[in-house]
Amino acid sequence: MNLPLAHLDHTFDYRVPAHLDEQARPGVRVRLRFAGQVVDGYLLDRTEESDFDGKLLWIDKVISAEPVLSPEVATLARAVADRYAGTLTDVLRLAIPPRHAAVEKEESPPAPEVPPRPDAAGWRRYQHGEQLIGALHAGKPARAVWQPLPGEDWPLRLAEAAVSVAATGRGTVIVVPDQRDVVRVTAACTALCGADQVVALSAGLGPAKRYRRWLAVRRGTARIVVGTRSSAFAPVADPGLFIVWDDGDDVHSDPHAPYPHTREVLGLRAQLVDAGMIVAGFPRTAEAQLLVETRWAHEVIATRAAVRASAPRVVAVGASAEQEARDPAARSARLPGIAFEAARAALSAGAPVLVQVPRRGYVPTLACGQCRSRARCRRCAGPLALPGSSDGEPRPAACRWCGATEAGFRCPDCGSRRLRAVVVGAGRTAEELGRAFPGVVVRTSGGAAVLDTIPAGPALVVCTPGAEPLAPCGYGAALLLDGWALLTRPDLRAEEEALRRWLSAAALVRSAEDGGRVVVMAESALPPVQALVWWDPVRHATAELAGRRELGFPPAARMAVLDAVPQAVEQVQGLLRLPEGTEVLGPVPLREVDADGASGRERLLLRAPRGQGRALAASVAEAMAIRTARREPDVIRVRVDPLDLV
Known part of the structure; x- marks a missing residue:
């Protein structure tokens, strides 16, 4: 039944009236009464007898005779719900799209003949x-x-x-x-x-x-x-x-x-x-x-x-102030000499150049020019950014949350009125490259305007990660800018994610034998940079998994994350019957803020050995069922092995 309550996460027996006998097949949508209200659900199976000792109610209606829930998907949905300490109803919402009655009346074409085996x-x-x-x-x-x-x-x-x-x-x-x-x-x-x-x-x-x-x-x-x-x-x-x-x-x-x-x-x-x-x-x-x-x-x-025959040549360059001071091109276009040369060589050969920038926008993040603390809005404490301008005239900083302009910025920490860019976005990068390479077409891809492909010929393609368009014969070079912005994110998967984005972009570049070059702006000694240079994601994944084992993070261990207000976290802790070997970490206050500018939620982490993952999920699900049965008002967000833990 479509009741997303943990204590009702099991099957219920109903009687099927005679006039619905033919339509009531396993997998169909049905409508029935439960606890005085009419609800929708799925008919999972038909049996002659029931183990329920009480009085059975009747199914009111078969909404559609189309069996939309197959036995295999029903079993899968139950397994997914158990794996993630969720309910079957929530999983079925993800698995089965909403009904469209007119479409169900249409006849489907017959199944096609078996295709021949392709040459692999x-x-x-x-x-x-x-x-x-x-x-x-x-x-x-x-x-x-x-x-x-x-x-x-x-x-x-x-x-x-x-x-x-x-x-x-x-x-x-x-x-x-x-x-x-x-x-x-x-x-x-x-x-x-x-x-x-x-x-x-x-x-x-x-x-x-x-x-x-x-x-x-x-x-x-x-x-x-x-x-x-x-x-x-x-x-x-x-x-x-x-x-x-x-x-x-x-x-x-x-x-x-x-x-x-x-x-x-x-x-x-x-x-x-x-x-x-x-x-x-x-x-x-x-x-x-x-x-x-x-x-x-x-x-x-x-x-x-x-791999060596297919991969482009990869060079890592640490972006330092000294290097930029020695290189006028680097000062004007944020490119060291080796990156400038790689781009110029590719363009001269008639090939496009891919430029990957971590963030879209113009200057999406600003900081104090003296003490380097983040610049924030005086009205709502939101981050300040420098919007782009279509007419080329400079525009004052503005808040990314409320949109208010901040023409008279003064740092609350040191009193300085100067601002500096923390991260330069794709818009500003495209503008700089247009000045550094006059006469070359500059294309941008990212946000709401993602290019699928680009025409052949020399061009500079500035994009955000994941928005890289395909080039007909591959890119002649790729410039991966601001690598530090990816590697220094407050995320346990920062290095893995940085390497993923770099490899996805570098894979679009021609091989070294065909002149393909990749320049990544990051320190060469860092493990993800080394994995890119040698094109060895396997070695990096092996080291990453070993580190996760040492620290006790997924996938080497199983973790459940519970976010709620403090009183709800304290209550659920008393209900948990955790498996042997489970560690309780926290609770700790969350850094997110509410509408009043204060954080009122806490996070509880439960860590168990990998072999106890199913028992951990069952324990959390049991505690949530007790809470919903008691009609507790506070909502607890439960996630098992989430991608983000910090």
């Missing part, structure tokens, strides 16, 4: 690549962590794996971070097996179109599903392979309760149905490395010789 010659470049595709085609539950080579046509490689499974009559689900990737992978799959075999699912389709495509999958008229986060629950018939691309991207973590991660959902699903799985991406996360080290999956990587 591209997988021969990787150790055990051919064996992986062969095992999947043979119906074996092969599981792999795949590291593509720089410049690899990864949508085609994933399509070859998916169609190899579809050639056996089984289904495949491919989950990618964003719509641009959905389009690329869908096109690759369609080219190999035809449009009738492939369905693309994403939130931007609209209710009717998305439900129509989802029903096509549920009715078995498509064998390959390509989509974003929620597609992990797509009810593909007889699934044989699940693929997640770039599992380190934070969009794979659902922002809705119980906050599941795509990689974990597909991993659970692969185990439940004994199917294959591929975790793929240019970087490698600590979670993917754990899958390899525990032998849940095998790694599929290329030899070092193949």
